[in-house]
Structures are given as structure tokens and as C-alpha cells.
Amino acid sequence: MKLTKKLFGFINEQPVTLFTIKNNKGFEVSCMDYGCIITEILAPDRFGKIENTVLGFxxxxxxxxxxxxxxxxxxxxxxxxxxxxxxxxxxxxxVKTNENNNHLHGGHKGFSHVLWDSKVIKCEHKTAVEFSYFSPDGEEGYPGNLKMKVVYTIYNGSNDLVITYSGISDKKTLINVTNHTYFNLSGNLERDILDHELTIDSQQFIELNEELLPTGNLVPVDHSVFDFRQGRKISDGVESNHPQNILVGNGYDHPFLLNKSETHAIVLVDHESGRKLVLETTEPSVVLYTGNNLEGSYSTEGVELQNYLGVCLETQSPPDSIHHQHFQSSIVREGEVFKSKTKYSFGLI
Structure with a gap:
């Protein structure tokens, strides 16, 4: 295992460190202590060509x-x-409202726009970067002094990234965290993700209203473009006239409830490159976001951001669960340890 560290810049005169871990198969993950951001994941295609499979700046x-x-x-x-x-x-x-009149992804800064403490953990067959953050009582409006840890672990001999989350608060609070990486398995953004094939072991998705908030309705996926149980192209939803696809900007931005009986809950495939990504998670749902509104003034790897350039697979509890008693709760009691784990396995079809 090879680990390198370099200075990526400064936030409020504090240094930001970029960590890169590379295993003996050439699989490589780069991440930094600002927002625990994953900047690159390099994985081989069917010909052994190692390229970046995520969006980054x-x-x-x-x-x-x-x-x-x-x-x-x-x-x-x-x-x-x-x-x-x-x-x-x-x-x-x-709590802070940062999208119209609603709260989104933790508020103005949340966990994504702050500097975390970090340390490297090296073992014989794996290397990890552990990030820790203290969120004081009242930050963004949340109750409780919260101690959070996020660990990214890479293994020798397998192209796996395991992300574990843990947290403990001194007051009852809400905790629902995820990683917001945009995947594109074509390699170095060669193509968009419309022809990627996605499989999700889910029988129901959560209906959204015009503010993209859950209505509370759990909708069966049967006989619709929301049925990913046998696999389907992402383009099916983009081209669909289903009101829910149109509502979110022609595509998906929906929570899917996962069937706990299956080990491999989520599989993403790019047939042209031969790359495959398998997700296993302890979380009850995944929010599928197909980058419907990525178009803007930013560019990544010299490619201007455009809609459908990446797909997010956000393993988490359902959004707005505090207002829907039949959703799995994100309430964490005083002194209770919050835990979550998602494994990302990169392979070939």
C-alpha cells in the first residue's frame, strides 16, 4: 500500500491536506480533510486501463x-x-434553510464545507484515513454537542472502498449522513452516464412534491421506469414522461427503500468500459440522483459540467423522516452511538 499527502490549499489560514491511497492492484482513492471530499477514484476498465471514475474539481x-x-x-x-x-x-x-424555505444537506456549511481533523491508520493489508469533527450544540440549529468520525479504508488485493460513519451526541438530535460522490464509470468522463445500467433491489420509491420533499407516499415500482430490480438504463428515466421524472428535471432524484434480504443492493455498470460498481450498505434507502441539474459554469478534468455527467448513490435514511412516522427514524438519543457503513466494490462485468 502506498500513501501520499500533499497540501491542497488553505481554509481560514488552516492547511487542507489531500490524501492518496494506492493498493497493489493500482486502485487509487484521493480524499481531503475539507468536507471529507473524495476527489478521485481510479479503477481499471476491461483492458486494464486505469482511469478516474468520479467527478471532482x-x-x-x-x-x-x-x-x-x-x-x-x-x-x-x-x-x-x-x-x-x-x-x-x-x-x-x-435549522438553517438553504434551499428555498427548506433545509438541505446540513445547512450553509454542514459537514461538507468545514475542515475535519485527520489521521492515517496503516495495517498490513489495509490503509485508512480517519476524519473527525466536533459539531457544537446549536451549529446550523441542531441540538447537541456531536462528535463525528468518518473513515475511508482501502484494501490490498481488492478494489474496495469502505466508508464507515459514527457519531455520539450529548443531547437527542438528528443524524443522517451520506457521501455525495458522483460516479461516471466511462473513465475520465469519456461519456455521460445515460447508458449506464443500474440495478437497485427496491420494491418502493418515495414520491416527491414540487419542492422535492417527500409526500409520505411509498409508491410500488412495478411496471414503471422506477423498477430497477432487473436493471435498466438511466436514460429510461430521463426520456420518461412519468410526472415524477419530469418533476425533478427529467431523471431521478428519489429515495428508494432497499430490500434487506439482498447482500448486493445496488449495482452500476458501464458496458462499454466494462466497469462495474457494487454497493453494500447498512442503510435502509438510497437516494438516486442522476445529475439532472449539473449544467453550470464549473468544469471538471477539463470537461464543463453538464447534466447527466455523473450519478449519485446516496445511501442514507429517508429524507424528512422526522415528519413521516412510517419512515425509518434518524433520531439519535443522548449517548447513543450512531453507526453506518457502505462498501463500494469496483470490478468488471
Missing amino acids: GSLEEYEGNSYFLGAVVGRFAGRIKRGSFNLEGNVYQ
């Missing part, structure tokens, strides 16, 4: 203004909270 300044959350850990709460307001044990809390 070339400078810290671009990440500071990163409204797309490229590669970042988002929290305390991933997804939206209606009006940024919730009630815990009779206490009403108002």
Missing part, C-alpha cells in the same frame, strides 16, 4: 463554492427537512 476554491456537494460527506442531515423545523420531545428546533 482541480482547486480548493472550486470546492469552497461547491453547491453540487461533489464527493463530500453531507450532514448532520442528508436530504431535505421541510421548512427546516422539527420537534424533539416537545422542543421545536429551527
Whole structure:
């Protein structure tokens, strides 16, 4: 295993470090202590050509203004909270509203736009970077002094990235975190992700309203472009006239409830390159976002950001769960340890 560190820039005169871990198969992951952002994941195609499979920026300044959350850990709460307001044990809390009148991905800074402490953990067959962050009581409006840890682990002999999350608060609070990496398995952004084939072991998705908030309705996927159980191209949803696809900008931005009976809940494939990504998670759902609104003034790897250039697979509890009792809860009690784990395995078809 090879690990390198380099200075990526400064935030408020504090250095930002970029870590790169490379295993004996050439698989390589780069991440930094600003937002726990993953900047690159290099993986081989069917011919052994090793290329980048995620979207990332070339400078810290671009990440500071990163409204797309490229590669970042988002929290305390991933997804939206209606009006940024919730009630815990009779206490009403108002968290920051940063998307219209709603709360999104932790607020103005959340976990994605702050500097984390970091340390490297080396073992014989694996290397990890452990990030830790103390979120004080009242930050972004959330209750509780929260100690968070995020660990990225790479292994020799397998092209796997394992992300583990843990947190503990001194007050009852909400915790729902995820990684917001945009994947593109074509390699170095050779193509968009419309022809990527996705399989999700899910029988239901959560319906959204015009503010992209959950309505609370759990919709069966049967006989629709939301049925990924046998695999389908992402383009199916982009070209669909289903009202839910049109609502989110022609594509997907929906939570899918995962079937816990299956080990490999999510599989993404690019048939042209031969690359395959398999996700296994402890989380009850995944938010599928197909980059419907990526088009803008940013560029990545010399390619201007465009819609459908990457796909997010955000393993998490359902958004706005505090307002829907039949969703899995994201309430964490005082002194209770929050834990979550997602494994990303890069292989070939």
C-alpha cells in the first residue's frame, strides 16, 4: 500500500491536506480533510486501463463554492427537512434553510464545507484515513454537542472502498449522513452516464412534491421506469414522461427503500468500459440522483459540467423522516452511538 499527502490549499489560514491511497492492484482513492471530499477514484476498465471514475474539481476554491456537494460527506442531515423545523420531545428546533424555505444537506456549511481533523491508520493489508469533527450544540440549529468520525479504508488485493460513519451526541438530535460522490464509470468522463445500467433491489420509491420533499407516499415500482430490480438504463428515466421524472428535471432524484434480504443492493455498470460498481450498505434507502441539474459554469478534468455527467448513490435514511412516522427514524438519543457503513466494490462485468 502506498500513501501520499500533499497540501491542497488553505481554509481560514488552516492547511487542507489531500490524501492518496494506492493498493497493489493500482486502485487509487484521493480524499481531503475539507468536507471529507473524495476527489478521485481510479479503477481499471476491461483492458486494464486505469482511469478516474468520479467527478471532482482541480482547486480548493472550486470546492469552497461547491453547491453540487461533489464527493463530500453531507450532514448532520442528508436530504431535505421541510421548512427546516422539527420537534424533539416537545422542543421545536429551527435549522438553517438553504434551499428555498427548506433545509438541505446540513445547512450553509454542514459537514461538507468545514475542515475535519485527520489521521492515517496503516495495517498490513489495509490503509485508512480517519476524519473527525466536533459539531457544537446549536451549529446550523441542531441540538447537541456531536462528535463525528468518518473513515475511508482501502484494501490490498481488492478494489474496495469502505466508508464507515459514527457519531455520539450529548443531547437527542438528528443524524443522517451520506457521501455525495458522483460516479461516471466511462473513465475520465469519456461519456455521460445515460447508458449506464443500474440495478437497485427496491420494491418502493418515495414520491416527491414540487419542492422535492417527500409526500409520505411509498409508491410500488412495478411496471414503471422506477423498477430497477432487473436493471435498466438511466436514460429510461430521463426520456420518461412519468410526472415524477419530469418533476425533478427529467431523471431521478428519489429515495428508494432497499430490500434487506439482498447482500448486493445496488449495482452500476458501464458496458462499454466494462466497469462495474457494487454497493453494500447498512442503510435502509438510497437516494438516486442522476445529475439532472449539473449544467453550470464549473468544469471538471477539463470537461464543463453538464447534466447527466455523473450519478449519485446516496445511501442514507429517508429524507424528512422526522415528519413521516412510517419512515425509518434518524433520531439519535443522548449517548447513543450512531453507526453506518457502505462498501463500494469496483470490478468488471
